[in-house]
Amino acid sequence: MHPPAPERAVSDPARVAPAGVGPGRPTPAAAGPDVEPVRVDVALGERAYPVLIGPGVRHRLPAEVARVGARRVVVVSARPAEWTPDPGVPHRVVPARDGEHDKNLSTVEQLCRAFAEFGLTRSDAVVSCGGGTTTDVVGLAAGLYHRGIAVIHLPTSLLAQVDASVGGKTAVNLPEGKNLVGVYWQPRAVLCDTEHLGTLPEREWRNGYGEIARAHFIGAGELRGRSVAEQIAACVALKARVVAADERDSGLRHILNYGHTLGHALERATDFRLRHGEAVGVGTVFAGRLAGVLDRVPAGRVAEHHDVVAGYGLDSALPADVDHDELVALMRRDKKAVAGLSFVLDGPTGPELVADVPEAAVRAALAGM
Numbered sequence: 001m002h003p004p005a006p007e008r009a010v011s012d013p014a015r016v017a018p019a020g021v022g023p024g025r026p027t028p029a030a031a032g033p034d035v036e037p038v039r040v041d042v043a044l045g046e047r048a049y050p051v052l053i054g055p056g057v058r059h060r061l062p063a064e065v066a067r068v069g070a071r072r073v074v075v076v077s078a079r080p081a082e083w084t085p086d087p088g089v090p091h092r093v094v095p096a097r098d099g100e101h102d103k104n105l106s107t108v109e110q111l112c113r114a115f116a117e118f119g120l121t122r123s124d125a126v127v128s129c130g131g132g133t134t135t136d137v138v139g140l141a142a143g144l145y146h147r148g149i150a151v152i153h154l155p156t157s158l159l160a161q162v163d164a165s166v167g168g169k170t171a172v173n174l175p176e177g178k179n180l181v182g183v184y185w186q187p188r189a190v191l192c193d194t195e196h197l198g199t200l201p202e203r204e205w206r207n208g209y210g211e212i213a214r215a216h217f218i219g220a221g222e223l224r225g226r227s228v229a230e231q232i233a234a235c236v237a238l239k240a241r242v243v244a245a246d247e248r249d250s251g252l253r254h255i256l257n258y259g260h261t262l263g264h265a266l267e268r269a270t271d272f273r274l275r276h277g278e279a280v281g282v283g284t285v286f287a288g289r290l291a292g293v294l295d296r297v298p299a300g301r302v303a304e305h306h307d308v309v310a311g312y313g314l315d316s317a318l319p320a321d322v323d324h325d326e327l328v329a330l331m332r333r334d335k336k337a338v339a340g341l342s343f344v345l346d347g348p349t350g351p352e353l354v355a356d357v358p359e360a361a362v363r364a365a366l367a368g369m
């Protein structure tokens with residue numbers, strides 16, 4: 001099989017200079033002839049790591065493996081083996097499958113056994129290549145094996161590049177629920193190769209754009225019309241800033257859940273017929289409407305939520321068959337709910353967690369969506 005297709009021109013090719021420099025800010029990083037990768041640093045002291053974004057950045061893998069000092073590597077890949085470059089040290093490729101079905105403890109055990117069989121020691125490394133489900137399960141296996149071994153992610157879906165592979169949260173599912181077992185385990189590097197997106201189905205593009213749309217309202221700003229690499233870089237830079245300030249989700253990190261309270265409820269209410277990003281898109285429109293109902297933002301800002309979500313090709317309306325009572329009940333049970341109905345909402349001082357939102361306001365925002 002041939003290397004992935006070239007970068008897809010999803011949006012206006014007009015390029016804009018990367019926004020600022022420094023930790024958590026995208027900075028240019030040269031990588032090859034016609035390549036303009038961007039580097040974002042996740043500033044976590046001695047656990048700081050780079051995220052490289054752009055066409056062909058997978059070829060930085062041997063350099064990153066060398067930087068980590070690994071002598072042997074296990075590559076866990078849900079994509080064809082040729083998608084991962086030779087890491088430059090003795091290695092084994094273990095095939096994996098993306099999907100929630102295999103994101104479980106049994107896969108973690110199989111992976112750890114493969115690491116042991118190949119003789120990985122504490123100072124070696126694991127590489128993941130796949131969607132967010134694969135980076136999550138491999139991240140957890142790496143975080144547990146020998147009480148933690150270096151992991152480098154090569155995320156291949158847009159959602160995994162803008163969100164799942166960065167920030168150090170790892171988890172697997174139990175029959176009782178999603179993401180119930182996990183650890184915080186930061187990768188040593190993340191290589192977001194935009195060429196890897198060349199084969200992504202349309203729906204998975206939308207899935208990623210739901211997260212990019214919500215990022216618009218929590219600090220990433222206007223990204224419509226920018227190149228995919230710039231959109232990813234801006235979302236990663238936003239996440240890097242938030243994670244550097246609140247690695248373990250005890251405060252600021254909750255702003256990343258913008259649009260997610262209704263989003264999660266919608267995923268459940270539709271029995272996961274909606275992809276996560278599609279649900280977050282609708283949830284983002286709702287967050288704008290609710291902030292409007294509560295007089296936290298003017299009408300123009302409410303409309304901007306609709307325009308941004310629709311502008312990324314996402315549905316902004318609630319699916320016709322969902323019941324508002326059920327959505328309200330699910331939102332009350334949201335695991336992030338601190339008191340009553342809680343939402344991350346925009347306001348005069350920017351987005352913040354708002355607790356005890358009156359149910360009538362929630363219903364008013366849902367009505368007519």
Ligand SMILES: NC(=O)c1ccc[n+]([C@@H]2O[C@H](COP(=O)([O-])OP(=O)(O)OC[C@H]3O[C@@H](n4cnc5c(N)ncnc54)[C@H](O)[C@@H]3O)[C@@H](O)[C@H]2O)c1
Pocket residue numbers: 098099100103130131132133134136156157158159160163164165166167168169170171179196197198199200201204207
């Ligand atoms: N750890 C975190 O902070 C974090 C954040 C957000 C999401 N997540 C997790 O990420 C997962 C969702 O990630 P996802 O949407 O990537 O799911 P996924 O891994 O299931 O991938 C989505 C689909 O895209 C396909 N795919 C991936 N890359 C492809 C490519 N290059 N070409 C063709 N097809 C490709 C996959 O095979 C799959 O069918 C969820 O399990 C979620 O819990 C984790």
Ligand SMILES: [Zn+2]
Pocket residue numbers: 163211260276280
């Ligand atoms: Zn999300």
